[in-house]
Amino acid sequence: MSQLYIGLMSGTSADGVDAILAEIDQSGSFKLLDCLATPYPDRFRDKLLALALSQQISRTSLGELSYQLGEQFSNACLQLLQRNQLSSADICAIGSHGHTIDHAPDSETPYSIQIGNHSLVAERTGVTTVADFRSRDIAAGGQGAPLVPAFHQWLFQQAPDQSAIINIGGISNITALENVDSKGYDCGPGNCLLDSWHQRHSGESYDKDGISARQGAVVQSLLKLCLNDPYFQQPAPKSTGREYFNLDWLEAKLEQIDKIDQVNWQDIGRTLLELTAQCILDCARHEQRRQLYLCGGGYHNSLLVERITALASTHHIDVDSTLSLGLDVDWVEASAFAWLARQTVLSLPGNLPSATGAKGPRVLGAIYPA
The missing domain is CATH 3.30.420.40 (ATPase, nucleotide binding domain)
Incomplete structure (x- = not known):
């Protein structure tokens, strides 16, 4: 029934x-x-x-x-x-x-x-x-949190071995699918830092397709400093939100970077996008995944998907969307x-x-x- x-x-x-x-x-x-x-x-x-x-x-x-x-x-x-x-x-x-x-x-x-x-x-x-x-x-x-891994395990049973569901909302999270006892946790920032930074400098609520970020270059020193944050070293189970990853968090990192005045705001946006892509890939590698299925609003940022796909390919990880598993990324x-x-x-x-x-x-x- x-x-x-x-x-x-x-x-x-x-x-x-x-x-x-x-x-x-x-x-x-x-x-x-x-x-x-x-x-x-x-x-x-x-x-x-x-x-x-x-x-x-x-x-x-x-x-x-x-x-x-x-x-x-x-x-x-x-x-x-x-x-x-x-x-x-x-x-x-x-x-x-x-x-x-x-x-x-x-x-x-x-x-x-x-x-x-x-x-x-x-x-x-x-x-x-x-x-x-x-x-x-x-x-x-x-x-x-995250609560969605139980649903992912129930719904996506047809996914191939060593698959993961990656949801990119304000915060990104991973579900490393198994037949039972799938593992899941928050990877780190998804769209939250990208959106907040873009809104501060453009007045727009988000960077559609990463258009502004495409105009910038990754600030490697900032990216390294962000990836060294204790959250990324913390073992699972773990979860986070805007109360941690916000513009105050970013400003504290920026204060530690030399010659930051020579960097424009698009460079920072590009770096934040790279941070999102990199922390997702780091989690996928840690969980020894061979296939990623993306969903969430971040999937509509074409530059973000390009970067996740490019980083994944260097480690022989394939990237697709949950639509191929039968459920549209937005829902x-x-x-x-x-x-x-x-x-x-x-x-x-x-x-x-x-x-x-x-x-x-x-x-x-x-x-x-x-």
């Missing part, structure tokens, strides 16, 4: 809501039925980014942002229902990642905070909503949260301890009944 689920994703790039409608049957077949992307208004995106960077924000503003995000999540779900001529009763559950504003699984009091007013989503849509997926894994001693993460919602309502584990480091499999998420 097949059931319908909706998955919602608001990623580290904070560019908008990704929403998908999927059919999942008892045999484990996954079918993507519809999808939509709703960009955030510029002012709303700026507020989300400011909150994620721990800038001063009032409790009132925090509550308002969470409510407004819940409204946008709800509207995306209602659009999916309307254009597919479905009622709320046709949907088993909504899986909502929320939007991460702080992630600190390694602190003395570990936590991860996502906003999105999940009660409002359940109320507005009339559909049971599952959210807060990270907290239970963290309570069990895990990182609470993998939202699809994962539809699947995670299914796991929760069926009381099945949603985490992968080999990826997060949790003590064992756990049923994830909090349920907000319709």
Whole structure:
């Protein structure tokens, strides 16, 4: 018997809501039925980014942002229902990642905070909503992230041996696929540093196709300094976010580089792109992967894909996209949260301890009944 689920994703790039409608049957077949992307208004995106960077924000503003995000999540779900001529009763559950504003699984009091007013989503849509997926894994001693490796292991069973899924969002992460106990962790920055640097100097939210970065040259001394950061030497399980990889992090590196005034901003952008490509390749080599399948918004940066492919080829690693495995690059993460919602309502584990480091499999998420 097949059931319908909706998955919602608001990623580290904070560019908008990704929403998908999927059919999942008892045999484990996954079918993507519809999808939509709703960009955030510029002012709303700026507020989300400011909150994620721990800038001063009032409790009132925090509550308002969470409510407004819940409204946008709800509207995306209602659009999916309307254009597919479905009622709320046709949907088993909504899986909502929320939007991460702080992630600190390694602190003395570990936590991860996502906003999105999940009660409002359940109320507005009339559909049971599952959210807060990270907290239970963290309570069990895990990182609470990345959560998508369990879905990757479940969905991409047909991938050849020694394959990896590389998701390039604001943060990049890897899933080293195995039949069981796939390994996964955050590689480092994906689009977050590239986007922030480009926006500071151009006013545009991202560098489309790496056009500006193509005008620059890699600053080797800066690249080396960045790659020597302790995060890249840290063993898995590990996860990170904008609270670590941000422009303050970059400025601290720039202060250590001699004659930086002779370098233009496109050179820095080109170096940040190379950093993303290099840290992904380093993880692939560490996991002894022979095939990479890329997904996420970073796949649309043609220069980034060119650099990942070129670096991989020198080590006899092939590069493709998840589309060749049956799922479009833009909808993998939202699809994962539809699947995670299914796991929760069926009381099945949603985490992968080999990826997060949790003590064992756990049923994830909090349920907000319709």
